[in-house]
Amino acid sequence: MRNWRYIVYIVVISLAISFPFYAGVHPIHVATTILSLLALALSWDILLRGGQLSLGVSAFFGIGSYTTVLTHLNWEVSPLLSIVLGGLAAGVVALVIGLAVLRLRGLYFAIVTLALTFIFIVIVRNLTDLTGGAIGKLIPSVIFGGDPAMIYWLTLAIAVATIITSEIFQKTRIHFALTSIRNNEIAAKSSGIDIFKYLLFAFVVTAVIQGVVGGVHAQRFAFVSPEESFSLTFTILPLAMCLLGGSFSTLGSVIGAGGLGVLAEYLRLMMPRGHLAIYGLVMVMAILLMPKGIVGTIREQLVRRKTASS
Amino acid sequence: MLVVKGVDIYYGKLQVLWDLSLQVGKESVGLFGPNGAGKTTLVNAIVGLVKPANGEITFGGRSLLPLETHRIIREGVAVVPQERELFPFMSVLGNLKSGAAYIPGARDKIDERMRFIFDIFPVLKERLGQLAVTLSGGEQRMLAIARSLMAGPKLLILDEPSSGLQPSLVSDLFRRMREIREKEGVSILIAEQNVRQCLRAIDRGYVIENGRVVIEDSAEGLAHSDHVRRSYLGL
Amino acid sequence: MLAKLRQRDYQILIAFIIVAAILAFWRPHVLISGLQRGSLYVLIALPVGIIYGILGILNLAHGEFMMLGAFFAFSLVTLTGIDPLIAMLPAFPAMFVVGIVTYRLTIKHVVRAPLNQFLLTFGLAVMLTEMANLIWTTRPRIVWVPYAASSATIGPITFGTFEFVYVAAAAIVLVGMFLFLTRTRAGLAAMAVGQNPRGAKLVGIDVERTYMMIFSACLAVLGPIGALFLIRHAIFPGVGGPFSLRAVSIVAMAGFGNLPGILVWGIGLGLAEAFVRSFRGWGGWADIIFFGMIILVVFYRSYQRRVR
């Protein structure tokens, strides 16, 4: 029966990889966007598993975007390498500010990470010489010459890497550390868990993911600006996807991102004007009817059925 | 006064009370049993925090089952829960007032009730302006009892009043319960693990085990019951 | 805790008065516009603080509800031609009803479920904005009343006077809330519910109803606030979003549940912003002051907590 599972994995992965061969260009674009949001959602969830609710996804996304564009422009670093640098820069920034902000908990952590996003916006906007100020910067050419399939594969690779990271976080000792921290920090400490180390590690790893996604975004659309690169959309949309799909699991974010992404596309088609209102309504309804997210609710039903039969 | 009849309660699939019946008239009644026997569940069921699957709970002839908790309290049932459930950042005075303010009959008699309470718990008078959170464990327990008395209840239910109290305070507490019973004429139901101390305060008692009533007897009878001795007094 | 002045608050108050005195001589207009703007922040943040303190819900759609209140007042003004100040009166019950409906349909189900309320109130924000967009479009709407631009001159400085209404309104709302919470039975119930909902049930308080009333009352206040806002600002569907963010930030800064703190930090931020802006060419950095201060204060608080 175990093998059956792997067959599903293989089918899904090969379908995902071969997607550009049987899908039109528009679906590829949509899928690329969904995949990058998926990576953001999952990275957000990884930190949440340690009990830390970050509202600073946009900050690392933006840092990644800017680093990518600036290194690419100023030092003529190749696009792929510049994306890696974007991730590294986000990681380094996370390491530095993590030393301070990870001492905070709960809503205080959330508010400070959000405030940091705005501080980055102000800094980027005012350092006109380096960043191009409010107007932003332009790259003369898009990565891979704008080939949507190549960009899709790149994004897919990042999303898969994020999924693997997430699974590693779920299957190794890190999982035990993060859940214990989320459950009760004092008890976790007394079990020998170095809380700060694990949270910092998760914070940096997720920041790197967010930075890389930001870098790809910048390379894909070939420009950065404070409003676009630090847009709160990149915090809120992944958050919504993760919570709707179900937090604390890899599958939850995957389903949430896929579901909400496709839904958004469908709504846009159905009603060119006003689909965003429905989008909001769907979020509200989902929270009211499925407070644990899609995966959480299904899992709960399964458990209930199991206990009922036993 | 309070009649519990054939009550079954489940937590999910797990049944915790089995066909449980008891009565409290104008008297003090003890409800004994080891941890996990279902005492707290029964208390919660009476005040409407848990709804039974079967059975009936009436108070003064009126069914309590369809009522929400705050309605039951307004009917004249007061409860001192095990966790005390005070308002930590409110003063002692505020806590006391809150006990009477939402009970139709009691809200006009706050001063009168307050005098009565200072009579029984003089220490609270000294602490009137202090925040509840700054009181010691014993004082908080007194405040919780005093708050429920502010409502001028017909029935007072205490859940594990001795838990977390040092032994010297426990006997004092039960002495006061006796006093309240005599002065106020209020019916009292005490759910307790500590049988020996509690027997002084009650007229009659039930012993429950695994969600079923196993013994019902007078205080005198319970004190001499072998069964009770064996399982609870550790003798 | 809730609405209780402590010694430290007095110290902050004195520090405030000193800062104000210095500003009054050095840059008087900073004092005036900072106070006015800060009061607006306080006005919008206070209900957020109350809702958080009692229901445990951080309402991210707060600014959007203010937008709704402002549009209600606007519709009333344009349809009937009444003065916006008079439109404040019907705006109160109207928003109260909005509050009740919102509570019953949504908030009720997520009280004290921290993650979900985040998403729920955010979903509400999106919905309200987009519905307003469908009804009124994104074109900004304005009303004009001559007193909105009234001004006074004292010595060398000329300044706008209308926004002192914000200061007065903030004072009224704060004092009103304080009296309500400490002097009335319903207020006592609200405090009790906020501190211990289970305990509140056990003294006979209808917790559900208290939640609903407090939530609705806090939204109802947004009706008049929206009308006051309308007098000085153009309104459009997205007008509330930034204020949601600011209000939540101020509440976080004050320490969740600390109402006088909202007053202090709301006005403090107003003054700080006005101060930075008063230097020509540095206005672009004003936001960094706002968010930087939030970060510093939050860190200071957590540091304090750890030492204690």
Next chain:
Amino acid sequence: MKKGILLIAVALLLASSLVAVGCPRPVLEEPPVEPIRLGAVNPLGDITGRQSAQGMKLAVAEINAAGGILGRPLELIVMDDEFSPAVGAAAIEKLATVHEVDIFIGGMASGVHLAQIPILAKHGRVTVWIGAASHLVEAAIAALPDHDWYFHLHPWDYQQVEGTVEGWAAIVEKFPQIRLDRMFVAYEEGAFGAAGFAISRALFADVTIEGESFTSAVFGGGDFRAVLRHAKEFNPDAFVWVGFDPDALGMMVQAKEIGFAPPVFLGTPPGWPVGFGEIPLSEAVWLYGMWSPELKGVSPEAAHFWWAFIEKFGEEPATYFAPLGYVNVKFVAAGIERAGTLERGPLIEALREVRFEDTAVGWPLTIAPSRLIRHQGFTRQMILQWQGGRQEVIWPFEVATAEPIFPFPRWEDR
């Protein structure tokens, strides 16, 4: 809980019916024969994008009513970009591959368009764009190996400023009492304002310019007192604010508060709040624009558009993107007519030759190279002034509808 779900369901119904009423029918007109497909991308949630799409619809309806072009009807497909680069880019891809449009039209925000350019370039189909004024966009297009297929009707940001430089020179010459030696520019701190200020500073060569940024009311700002105070201290001949529509009221009210009434008070938002002209503070405020409703008095085409639009949609055009959308389709139609084919080469050639003496925006339209790209349409914007609640055209003098009011009347006299 059951009851709750029921309530929610009712709310859902109400909300969706509201949405259904609020949103226009899908913008598809069923064609009898193979139509010519135009694909437009606009931010439909915003008034500019929505009315721009309406303007296009009006033009398509008129052309189809007259028998279409080359015997084929026009089909217009409008997609929303939600002001998001990712959505806007995907929309182009969809129009190209799913709807297989022949020509791309539309547009608004520069940020969105920057993301669309690579995809437009990949498909290389004829594109006639009426938005995206940023010089960054021009640079991005010029950097493409080939951009013959790209037509840009909206003036670039620097051209807009060049136009005002030219216009002001003409105004100062014609009305000697007006002076323009010292200018104070208050600009919103985002891309729109920052670019406006930078270009103004570069192009108004003979003018002493000071500037300061402010936070627009769109982003929760709206407190302009410090900026206005600094402007007052500077004592300029002209005060210019570069911001968005919601900033308009605050600017006027707060300037009046501190008694700041410079000889020229000028605002450059993309549109104005509803009823702005009716408030007394608006009198004699200058503005720049591509168009004015008052042009219907001097331009027959503008007048035709004005009344047709009102008749079709029951509302007045509120932004110049309404007539510009109309011109967009008219221009494309004229090109196709002239080329007699949809083939790329001849069509580009024909579009290059299209010449309108008069358009819905009141300007003549011809295609000429701009600083960096080959096919640029309009290159100037007008200088207007609010007079008696109307936006009167002051310059160019050929289409002027009124004489300027100068100097700015004192606040107390209103």
Next chain:
Amino acid sequence: MSVLRIENLTRRFGGLVALSGVNLELRENEILGLIGPNGAGKTTLVNVISGIYLPNSGRIIFDGKDVTESPAHIRCRLGIGRTFQIIQPNQNLNVLENVMVGSLFGQGAGLKEARRKAQEICQFLGLSRIERDITRLTVLEIKKMEMAHALATQPKVLLLDEIMTGLNIDEAREVIELVRKIRDQGMTICVIEHMMRIIKELTDRVLVLDRGEVIAEGLYEEVSNDPRVISAYLGEEE
């Protein structure tokens, strides 16, 4: 031979002195009872020893090393294990996984090894149904799990904070037997209780705390007759 020595330990919370000048010595392989009325500072002492709070003054010497300033997780790894009075088991993990956390981080075991050790310990404590959901455990099982979790960190010293609370007499007996069994494995144990009966049965030596101070130390019989203890613990004679 002392495993843990505490010298002159003081801890204040704001104005409240929770512990003042506490001296304590844990001898190898003994069971020490730590008793005292409510608010005496028992749990605070445990928290200071395990590193949840740092002391204001004083020293903690463990196994010959000064650990006064060491963070909690380091002390756990050195060999100070503890249970909590209010147990908050990790709801997202099953029984075995909860126990595994101890060996994973307390002794740095790998996943496989941790699982094996956790199984061993559960078996040792008579904890069956280890794949079970936490929410369906009995009180006794939860207590056992808490002990198993602490044991899994392989401590030299085990601090049991009110592990008997909420158990009935039979269950308490079972736990007392288990504690003895654990001690026989060569561990040093400190039991915090306020039920005298259990202390009497279980411990070798007793230390009495009252208002943050050690007021008596010695064998149960000696201590229980100490008038200071009686008045502190049972209240002043009326």
